[in-house]
Amino acid sequence: MAGGTCYSLLLPSPTGIPARQSNTHSKIEMDQSPVAVATKWFEAYSAGNFEGMKSLATDDYTFEDPAFGKLEGERALSMYKMFTSTRDKTEAVWNVHEVKPSESDPQRAIVKFEAIYKFNGRPVTNQITSTILVIDGKVKEQVDAFDVPKWAEQSLGLLGWLFGGFTFLHNTIQKKANTSLDGFMSKHPL
Template identity: 35%
Template sequence: MNVILQFYEAFRKLDAEAMAECYHPDVTFEDPAFGVLKGEHACNMWRMLCKTQTGKDFLVVFSGIEEDEEKGKAHWEAHYTFSQTGRRVHNIIEASFLLKDGKIIQHTDHFPLYRWARQAMGFSGFLIGWSGFFKKKLNAKTVGLLAKFEASLD
């Protein structure tokens, strides 16, 4: 089984440790919500997300996985209730990967942040979800949540 398929099979099961095993120790992850995360911070983001979704209405569906020795891509969709607002979200993501030593060394998730903001935040997301201000504020909040989660691991 290829490493990208292993990653998404683990994600479907909310198995963050198996997801982290797919990452190279020097991994860089990037998406519109978290910005850039490196190494263990990227792994901890998945640990945090999987922990918060356990027992909830989270569903991940993936397709279009392509992989060779150096790169790969995947299409995946997440269905869940955004805990801060209780609103349903259907996020559609295109992922690109760089591989090294059979592991994921770079993982970039692409999705329209404005679409996500409208679903997750409702009217306020509609009003400001397109702005750089919103993205900076969201990045600060998500990185803060990750830092709090990581502090709880010690």
């Protein structure tokens, strides 16, 4: 992107009112519903605010997606620290299209967003559905799903197009992603 990086966050208002006045106290109570917390989580992510994300996560936060597999605790948070600290290099833009409550679990929110960035110089547009588990106003678990063959084709070119649907490529992607995370964590501890 010429002239710098644009970060865009298009979020619907979860309640129309960000905070409500308590009937029993004069303090303002922040909405801790899964939709409100997931909205705050993605606002912090989109702004590159790792500390804001960290403050919204439980100590035992877990993340899972096809690229990294399952990450727990510091490792999961370090992935976001890596993403937010390298966003200028990757020209990352995250566009949230929808945040809604899960129909099957009142403690979860479903977030549909688009990640636009460069991977090894290749432009990638990834449509992601994220399921966020919120416990006591904090993000405990995040599971992201996306079309791996489509992502592999964009990020890896011909190799991804040919082998994007094969398990061996998924395993190779996870190994490389985790090796990259290990290297980042050794230089940038939480």
